[in-house]
Amino acid sequence: MARSKIALIGSGMIGGTLAHLVGLKELGDAVLFDIAEGMPKGKALDLSQAGAVEGYDAVLKGTQDYADIAGADVCIVTAGVPRKPGMSRDDLLEINLKVMKAVGEGIKAHAPDAFVICITNPLDAMVWALQKFSGLPTNKVVGMAGVLDSARFKHFLAEEFDVSVEDVTTFVLGGHGDTMVPVVEYSTVAGIPIPDLIKMGWTSQGKIDAIVDRTRKGGGEIVQLLGNGSAYYAPASSAIAMADSYLKDKRRLLPCAAWLTGEYGCDGMYVGVPVIIGEEGVEKVVEIELGGEAQKNFQVSVDAVKELMEACKGLDSSLA
Numbered sequence: 001m002a003r004s005k006i007a008l009i010g011s012g013m014i015g016g017t018l019a020h021l022v023g024l025k026e027l028g029d030a031v032l033f034d035i036a037e038g039m040p041k042g043k044a045l046d047l048s049q050a051g052a053v054e055g056y057d058a059v060l061k062g063t064q065d066y067a068d069i070a071g072a073d074v075c076i077v078t079a080g081v082p083r084k085p086g087m088s089r090d091d092l093l094e095i096n097l098k099v100m101k102a103v104g105e106g107i108k109a110h111a112p113d114a115f116v117i118c119i120t121n122p123l124d125a126m127v128w129a130l131q132k133f134s135g136l137p138t139n140k141v142v143g144m145a146g147v148l149d150s151a152r153f154k155h156f157l158a159e160e161f162d163v164s165v166e167d168v169t170t171f172v173l174g175g176h177g178d179t180m181v182p183v184v185e186y187s188t189v190a191g192i193p194i195p196d197l198i199k200m201g202w203t204s205q206g207k208i209d210a211i212v213d214r215t216r217k218g219g220g221e222i223v224q225l226l227g228n229g230s231a232y233y234a235p236a237s238s239a240i241a242m243a244d245s246y247l248k249d250k251r252r253l254l255p256c257a258a259w260l261t262g263e264y265g266c267d268g269m270y271v272g273v274p275v276i277i278g279e280e281g282v283e284k285v286v287e288i289e290l291g292g293e294a295q296k297n298f299q300v301s302v303d304a305v306k307e308l309m310e311a312c313k314g315l316d317s318s319l320a
């Protein structure tokens with residue numbers, strides 16, 4: 001069986017972590033692309049030597065040439081600038097939009113059959129622009145956000161209930177900004193919905209509200225702590241979960257920024273919703289019914305994403 005080829009567009013902290021996970025999880029071979037000289041080659045060599053300890057045989061190549069991503073099965077895009085303390089993700093729009101244009105053109109020319117996962121912020125607007133710039137089918141271009149946000153929600157809930165993360169399920173929908181919507185009604189511990197756990201007295205509404213707020217601001221908390229850059233371990237693990245579902249046709253149901261054509265009342269835009277990822281890419285958008293408060297918050301989040309899309313159109317006429 002041919003080994004999968006995974007192109008990592010951007011070889012910073014997330015790109016390096018992604019390559020390490022590709023090796024450790026034996027997902028295939030990886031190409032680390034970056035415009036920075038030396039860095040992708042250095043990381044590829046270092047990670048190849050780590051393979052000699054860990055026992056993985058992935059071929060890892062560093063490059064500055066888009067031609068090297070040719071034939072990639074999956075492209076994971078982290079290229080662009082991360083935010084610094086005091087900035088919002090939206091402050092990155094102008095600079096990262098230019099990066100998405102170059103990346104989209106590179107993927108279009110060299111890896112048009114790939115499944116593309118975008119991590120660059122502001123996520124929902126960048127994945128939309130990347131799809132436009134690359135011209136790839138909308139079911140083959142997705143944004144990594146909901147998996148990360150749901151993982152943060154899951155971690156905080158597992159801490160609160162003092163149970164394994166394996167027994168917690170969570171859904172965070174909407175845009176990947178401070179308006180994201182952790183859906184408490186569909187989050188459970190061992191199948192028991194959080195509202196029922198509150199009724200049982202296992203936790204309080206106040207504690208859950210605080211966790212929801214912390215989840216919404218989860219990326220910013222890490223940006224503040226790191227001082228110079230943003231999270232990379234959890235974002236990398238999240239994108240790998242999506243790539244794994246695609247490459248192995250696992251059909252996992254994951255919250256991702258997906259292209260919507262009427263679902264959830266959204267048309268012609270990307271926003272975080274539950275989708276099934278299999279060998280065809282996004283195979284199904286799963287429409288869950290949101291309760292009054294969640295529905296209202298979801299709409300606020302959608303409107304925030306639409307505003308960013310409009311801003312992109314103003315910056316690049318080819319998107320209008």
Ligand code: LMR
Pocket residue numbers: 082083089121148176218219220222223230231235
């Ligand atoms: C995250 O949520 O960790 C990323 O979107 C990075 C950021 O700027 O918060």
